[in-house]
């Protein structure tokens with residue numbers, strides 16, 4: 179697949195804080211590319227920089243051969259659907275689309291096409307403020323499509339949607355790609371990345387942690403068993419040392435009040451052993467979870483952090 183959009187060492191600062199630190203990736207023509215990471219990873223900042231809403235402090239972005247400086251006409255080939263929607267609440271669906279179409283000088287027929295493509299016809303005359311969250315999101319995407327982008331950026335489009343609405347949104351995303359538009363979607367739901375994306379870029383603390391197909395990431399970075407103990411308080415160093423001694427086939431990591439045990443082979447007895455060690459150390463265990471080999475596990479293994487926090 180041909181390369182479409184390329185970020186090279188993009189960094190972004192806010193005061194003396196680095197929000198993005200040397201982010202590089204390439205989105206290919208026709209793919210659904212995922213930015214997966216917890217809140218604060220830098221997903222929205224990355225998208226805003228690509229869309230030209232924010233300027234990077236270092237690095238470059240290329241669309242094909244073209245260097246995307248702020249104001250470059252090539253940016254019209256990129257549409258961005260922000261996390262906080264820009265719809266006008268008192269206008270109907272159709273009026274919103276007419277308004278945004280006139281703003282960007284979209285050709286005649288584009289509004290009707292967008293309404294059809296996102297199956298908004300039943301709601302076309304409804305004021306945006308009376309739409310459900312799912313349909314408001316579809317309206318947002320319809321607005322993004324008005325400019326006939328080569329690539330559509332969707333910033334966490336399914337936050338707050340119920341599972342049925344979410345899967346309808348996924349169908350639409352797949353359809354849009356089918357029609358030839360490449361997509362970059364950000365999310366902190368690993369199911370979403372796994373269900374939709376051809377390739378996933380894992381982000382944490384403003385950096386790219388890993389990038390590959392979901393299958394390859396799981397193959398490379400997931401373990402046969404991963405058990406997370408959530409404790410009432412942070413564990414004593416001696417307790418962790420004891421865990422490492424008594425359960426030698428586990429890699430034990432600590433992240434705040436979470437203790438994470440990783441095993442190359444399944445080891446169900448180890449969970450009981452660890453529970454006893456915590457009990458003897460007077461450390462209350464609030465929760466024990468086992469994670470299957472999935473992208474969440476990949477993320478935990480690479481960062482020691484969970485995607486959704488606790």
Ligand code: ADP
Nearest residue numbers: 192195197215216217218219220221222223224
């Ligand atoms: P994500 O979309 O992955 O949740 P963001 O890109 O929104 O992450 O933010 C990344 C980090 O940068 C966060 O810690 C956020 O608080 C911080 N941040 C974002 N915008 C600004 C800003 N304008 N000034 C200071 N900090 C910011």
Ligand code: MG
Nearest residue numbers: 221222261334
């Ligand atoms: Mg965000």
